[in-house]
Amino acid sequence: MNCHKMVKPDSPLLQPVRESYASGRPIPWVRVHSLPDYVYFNHAAHVNAGVSCVTCHGRVDQMVQVRQVEPLTMKWCVDCHRDPAPHIRPRELVTKLDWQPDGDPAEIGRRLMAENNIHPPENCSGCHR
């Protein structure tokens, strides 16, 4: 362990971390956001395009226990793929979950899309292989 040797070393909530380190067995995280196996989702493509965490996962920085807040249905994904501008922000701000845009978010998004050549796939093989 690096951090948790010093940060809250006695907290009962961090017991799974200490146990994992000691035994070599992984922490069995329960998967909250799960897509079906026939969907091939790539995080890197979204993060690098400027889609913030909060767009799909909500305010996880304020959640004691993570829960799913967006439907994550295909329609919901395709709606954004057809019009990503309102959800695109400068890349360095994707982890700033409380960011408020300075002006119309769609305007900012459209400018960024033109600058960075952002064209999300709308055809089937974009996500289904």
Place this chain on the structure above:
Amino acid sequence: MNQTGKQYWRSLEQLSNTPQFSEWLHREFPESAAVLDSSSRRTMLKLMAASFGLAGLTACSRPVEKILPAAKGSEEYTPGKPVFYSTVMPLNGAATGLIVETHEGRPTKIEGNPEHSSSGGACSAFAQASILDLYDPDRARFVTHETRQSSWDEFFAFAKPHFDPTQMGAGEGLRFLSQTVNSPSLDAVREHVLRRYPKARWVEYEPVSRDEELAGSELAFGRRLQAHYRFDRADVVVSLDADFLGLDSPEVRYSRDFSRRRRVASEKDSMNRLYIAESQYSVTGAMADHRFRMRAAEVPDFAADLARELGVLPPALTVLNANSRGKRAAAVARDLKRSRERSIVIAGPRQPAEVHALAHLMNYALGNVGRTVVYTESPFVPQLTALKELAEEMAAGKISTLVILGGNPVYDAPADLEFGAAMKKVAVTIHLSVSQNETSALAKWHLPEAHYLEAWGDARALDGTASIQQPMIRPLYGGKTAAEVLAALTGYKDQRAYDIVRNYWMAKWPARDAESMWRRCLHDGVIPGTQYPLVEPKPGKAPELRPSEAPAGLELAFYPSASVWDGRFANNGWLQETPEPMTKLTWDNAALVSPATAREFGLATGDLINIEVQGRQVPMPVWIQPGHADGAISVALGYGRTRCGRVGDNVGHNAYRIRTTANFHFGSASIQKTGRKYRLASAQEHFAEGRAPVREATLEEYRKEPHFAAEHKGEAFSIFGDFDYSKGYQWGMVIDLNACIGCNACTVACQAENNIPIVGKDQVARGREMHWIRLDRYYTGPEDDPQAVTQPMNCQQCERAPCESVCPVGATSHSPEGLNDMAYNRCVGTRYCANNCPFKVRRFNFLNYHKGLTETEKMAFNPDVTVRMRGVMEKCTYCVQRIEEKRIQAKLEGRRPIRDGEITPACAQTCPAEAIVFGNINDPNSRVAKRKN
């Protein structure tokens, strides 16, 4: 999360206690479905309702998934991203350099290593399929001692004292039998072993033999040399029964070199010319411009005729059939003489040493040596006589300990040696192999061998280039390599396979650089400076050649199988289902005869005959092969196995039972009809559909009319109208039919990359094989002596796709980049799209072909491609997973454009002939755009 929801789906059998329902669940299609009258359906529904109570459905949600990260992570490894390692696959004494893709610590896909001389980035169907052998559920999982499960500890507790020199002495009764050894580190261990037991002997044996080749060079030069051919420099090639594009060449390099000289890009290009004299129709024969069909025993006559024309042999006084033979030989000789220094005469392994010697002398006479033919010292030794001696010693009771390292001599040694019976006379027999086989059944001890993908070793290519064989995964079942076992038994200085290999090579390099050299060799997959030096031998006198006699009965010739090689791949489902290039037979071998011979004996395809050779006989179904030599039968080796596993047991018929040392390559045989029929599953008959999409022309015709292939009839129609492809990428693929050999590497590569299931012989007979790319073979010309051409057929991603217009659920649509996309989860299985497809490239999962897969077989799956279930249509996607992977990578690397050649579908990557090219046809500089025009 509703607990009852979860348990409902996972334990249907548990919830419903009725035995009928359990039975119904375990069958693919319940009996009543065939009839489907209302009363039986009602019964089914009643049973269902009674069993489930239909209560738990309302809150049905998905099961809980866990994410399990590595507790102690590694820097180089990101889950989901593959890691590539280089290694080699040894086969028949020659190594193919490979790059293996691994996912989450297990190998999933094999590619050729572009740095390696044997392949240049390509690899054969055998290499592609070898990954399934690693995950074979029938592999040996533990040491066996006289059919009882044992352990390595128990084995060494017995063996170490037994092999101690105080007990073993000088090794008079000790023999080692292995396959062809071409591994420097194993050689070093062997030397140590033979020094320790000076009277022991080590015999090498493989049923696919190069003994005649070796004897031929001894005849010609007085020493054993290996010839290396530069097909890319030859304008004229004459093959004397040498299937050098196919099974007679352990490396795929010759295919690539030959195809380079074959390709015609414009009217200004020329191409090489290939002549072949052969009995069976091989892929080289299909490629040949002029094919002379003759029995294998007549090839020496042809070689002698040619040699006389070239002045290598003195003119003969009397020659049978002088006129036609003379004309033919004169024509070929003229062509050869016109291409002095730019031609090749090559003899095949089945031909006697004299033919090889003549070929060497002819190459010398034509000035080819040093240009298109070069020589190195041969690392190989003759095998058959040594095996014969060993069998005789064993039968005489002179051998007390026999260690068999790999191989299966009880199955594939010549039948007259009666190796199995001889083995019973040996007190201690130890067999090391990856799977238990016919030989293991008779061995006292069976030891599980580590597969080449999970073991350290090294191997040399034919030209001497050595490479390190590095494992991608720990031995799944605790197997050991031959070197490890021998090292343990004889107290070699290193004990682990890693140390044996590493210390061998580190000792060869200066200590200062050794570590970095080691890393470099592991990275590159090639050890520099290990090529054999060329030698320049002087030829001796031409050998005497007796003219061939009229045959007594039919001539029977033996060939390795394009699917199972010599039988070692019999349990490999991918290879069993890969159609043999000319007959398109799957899951079987057959006795190939010409139409004339079939008429003479009153045979039809599927007739079961008994082939008899000197009192031994084996049943074999007949297959009438157009273009086969008259008066001859060809059979493939490697079938009829009885102890290889669930896939290969009792598939085909065992030709080794009639193969003796006297007729090791070919000899005379007689046949008797049994009156019985045997069902053969051939993959070709269903797709031609009366259309032949192949267009052919000669070089002269092409020069006059370069666009002869572009003419088409009729207009295609799509309800979606046309798309605008002028912007962005337009993915296209060009397959050069001139270069395509028909070797099936693409078929198996696609199967490995796209998780394509195997369906079994019965389903293949119904036309349900699942290959996304198949090779269609067309004959033209007279039935007795046709030309053959091979055309790879995969989804053409039609712009106005007939399949897209008819899907009722929109499961197949056109992408803006020109691909015909397939959304598996939408497909309901109407099969209208397959009906509409003019190429019949859409494959339907009629059954759940992945049912019953073991855990290890699932490890072979590519996680980047969906595994399809029953009821879903699938087809070639141009490896869309690779396209998307590279697209995302380009996006992450600053949204740069994708470079030409960055995306290679599996078929294109493995093609030994470089016949398949993929890329962006909107880019005028891309290879595919240039090839298209």
